[in-house]
Amino acid sequence: MQQPSPETRLRLYADMVRARYFEKRAYDLFLQGLLKGTTHLGLGQEAVAAGFAAAMRSDDMTFCTYRGHNHTLLRGAPMDALMGELLGRENGICGGKGGSMHLTDVAKGAMGSYAIVGAHLPVAAGAAWAAQVRDTGQVSVCFFGDGTTNIGAFHEAVNMAAVWSLPVVFVCENNLYMEYTPIDEVTPVEHPAADRAPAYGLDGIIVDGNDVDAVYEVAQRVLSRARDGAGPSLVEAKTYRHGGHSRADPGKYRPDEEVAEWMARDPIVLYRTRLEEFGIQPDELDRIETAATAEVDEATEVSKSAPAPGPDTLMTNVWADGGSAWRN
């Protein structure tokens, strides 16, 4: 596989930084009471989203979970519309009807954030099946957490995808905790996704999910395999969330040494160091960070000043006719 080009490397860095700053702002807005409900941040896991997004074709399809801000943003969804959705404003990508856990931008191939664990694996497989039947060459990429490997839909979907040789890539972001519980306390194998892969005739692929180059390399490989008709892959990316499971969960159930060890392996810090070693000037990387801050500021201002969704939108888009009537 080819090494990332200098342009790709800068994109990977910019993408991780944009996702990081977006989510840090989302967290601030949550603490200020402007972001309601709940929010599940992928802080620390940006390399998985960035590495795959950069390797995907524009018509490939991303399916992600409630921890899906990164994935949706990095497929190209406009940041202001994502922020508007988090804040429940009229400019939201789903008009305020989805919220943090349901970001979707079909025009960009971000086919939805699914908030019931496991549900989107068969959906992603189905989209891949349609790509196979219609011979479009698209690949469906489905991101999920380690906890998902213990729910039935995971096994149904991976089995079906393998039997039908579907162009789908399942990506487990193993951040070591299923919500508040260590995954190894509730799973009989060391690698919850990779160790299950052989049961479905697949290779167990493990990648350092905090090394964006490594993710990008694996992504290229499994996407090509799917596009070439060789069937699905199941990738386990080892990573770590910097915060808790959701909202204001401080994640105190995690040992301090473990947190410190992973914080030292922050994918953005690691990558900045590597890029500087490759001779990229710190100024250039600083400019990327400044631009990301400006983008987040702009998205925040636009969304804070956007009106609430109009009351007339409450009853729209239940049906394809745009309405919600169930009787004549």
Place this chain on the structure above:
Amino acid sequence: MAELTYRDAVARGIAQEMERDPSVVLIGEDVAKAGGVFKTTAGLLERFGPERVRDTPISEEAITGMIMGAAMNGLRPIGELMFSDFLATCWDIVANQIAKTRYMTDGQVSLPLVIRTANGGGARFGGQHSQSLENWAMAVPGLKVVAPSTPADVVGLLAGAIRDPDPVVFFEHKALFAGKGEVPDGEIVDALGTARVLREAPDITIVALAAMVPKALEAAAELAEHGIGAEVIDLRSLVPLDTATLFASVSKTSRLATVEENPRLAGWGAEIASIVTEEMFWDLDGPIVRVTTPHIPLPAADELEDLAIPSVERIVDTVRRTMA
């Protein structure tokens, strides 16, 4: 005009749509090589090939999830759930994902798909293979709910469901599979949300669905011998609901009985009764009565199941009591 069984009408309806639209595909357990456990899909594999008619593992979440994903990406898929009771194994996909996605994405996602499933009692299968679950589907915003009572309606409503741009749960009734009826030649397409008045009469409106329709018609014939003119309406779909046809009938008869296979609590008849009470109260000459299955799981033994599911006799008795 040909005489077809209800089960053969299913295959005819699917074939009609697969013939005209190459994006229509069918998956499910035993639907291809075996032609379906109820033989409702016999001959489709041979006619349309293994890419469009495909057997799946026993994986209801995968079946329903995959038709959802396929519908998002350009197909018009039909997924079969062998028994409607199995909806419980994939209710997350059906109720949380398929039903809500258009709304939650504010119209970005269309899901033109059909979930076909064998519904209803009478076959002595016991509590986990006999339920009538159309009221489950009716309770979830975003699902259309269809349940035909005749072979001709199977073809027409199936075509209407497949062409519909929204997700449809299509309940085929097990007790009707062997029954025969006249089916017109050529293409048949029915609009969802159109009830049908099957018998006109002045004294009471009996509203029924699926296997309760022939029983309601039989009861109406018996009631006529007692001097009661019962009008019979086949709702055909619960969502969309054709209240116009219902109201026109009740405004004439001033009385209403519903006949449903759902267990008593929150069966669809309760919703019909509520709507008519709220909007036509002053037109009514008496209380609306519901004939339902009691609020119990269905038993397997012949005598017990027959006692549980509404019978012609129970419909006649209930109507006579309310007319007395």
